Amino acid sequence: MIRVIELPVTKRYIRAAAAVAAAACVTMAWAFPARADGGLELHTSYPGMSVKPGDSLSIPISIDNQTGAGLDADVSISGVPENWEGYLQGGNYQVSRVYVPQGTDGADVTLHLTVSDELEEGTYEVSVQAASVQGEAADQLQLAFQVTTDEAGNGSFTSEYPQQEGTSGTSFSFSTTLINNRLEPQNYSLSSNAPAGWTVTFTPSGETTNVAGIDVESGASQGITVSVVPPQQIEAGDYQISCSAVSASETLTTDLTVTITGTYGLEMSTPDGRLSFDARAGKESDVTLQITNTGNVDLENVSLNSTAPSGWTVTYNQEDNIIKSLPAGSTSEVIAHVKPGNDAITGDYVTSFNVSTEQISDSAEFRVSVKTSTMWGIVAVVIIAGVALGLEYVFRKYGRR
Secondary structure: OOOOOOOOOOOOHHHHHHHHHHHEEEEEEHHOOOOOOOEEEEEEOEEEEEEEEOOOOEEEEEEOOOOOOOOEEEEEEEOOOOOOOEEEEOOEEEOOOOEEEEEEEEEEEEEEEEEOOOOEEEEEEEEEEEEEEEOOOOOEEEEEEEEOOOOOOOEEEOOOOOOEEEOOOOOEEEEEEEOOOOOOOEEEEEEEEOOOEEEEEEEEOOOOOOOEEEEEOOOOEEEEEEEEEEOOOOOOOEEEEEEEEEOHHHHHHHHEEEEEEOOOOOEEEEOOOOOOEEEEOOEEEEEEEEEEOOOOEEEEEEEEEOOOOOOOEEEEHEEEEHEEOOOOOOEEEEEEEEEOOOOOOOOOEEEEEEEEOOOOOEEEEEEEEEEOOOHHHHHHHHHHHHHHHHHHHHHHHOOOO
């Protein structure tokens, strides 16, 4: 059997219990101050970021007020690392107290921080606090800064195929890509260290105009065609060409290699330099041609051709009209047999002689003065005289009646 003991409840006991309960409520109020839910809230879009020694930062911070009425709030920063500098700005002033209207469009302040020039890599934290003057609401915003000495955000200037080869007469074309990884647009000046006599131009992809500089938006890339033309008489070998894209923030380079496999040169002339000769209709005339290999590479199977008036024939004293081999720097003499057509009349004509290989060619135009046979001239004179005499006889006999 359970006995219930009734204790007398006095007014003094009731007052003591009430006092204990009140003290507990006060203690809880101090232990758990009012925060964002129904109070103040501090926030920023990027509470964590990477910085470098010496950076100057301006971080916007918003203060929202959900207390139900506008209020004055004390604002401050703490935890600023040694040798850093920081303050809060509102409008055009450095502030320590702001008025925060009710709602999410409360107040805005800017945290200004200057990172120390001498700083070890690591993570550093800075706190921003806001508390109402009456003490009914408060909040704290913790910001984290990752410090690195690396050049974060560096761009790049690269070529898809940085090594190409060809002859001295070849125009080389390199496809390159310029990337801006900075946080703001960059204007890059384009240049190269090409040797004297070389021509290097830069053309944006999809365009035809050469440029000396180009704008690239933040986080964007730009294709650039780099055209490289070596001098005509350059020696065989490897040539390094470094191209640069320089902005106010960085210098980017890409190295290109051009391999010249040889210099091809072919020249046609005559022993005395004259590019004219005389010929007679229906008769063969000989012309001496000099074919010179002006390059530094031996030439094989040099082909001989010509372009002459209709009815003319041109042959050479070479089998199949081909010079089998022409060493570098050497000259070969070739005889061209030119025969004008039988019906060619007196006058000047043009005949072209051509010489070519798979790599190179040359040609020369000759003026050919054609003369007809003297006998035909005499016959023509006799005919004309006979006609004249016949006309005179007719006029004498029938002229006056």
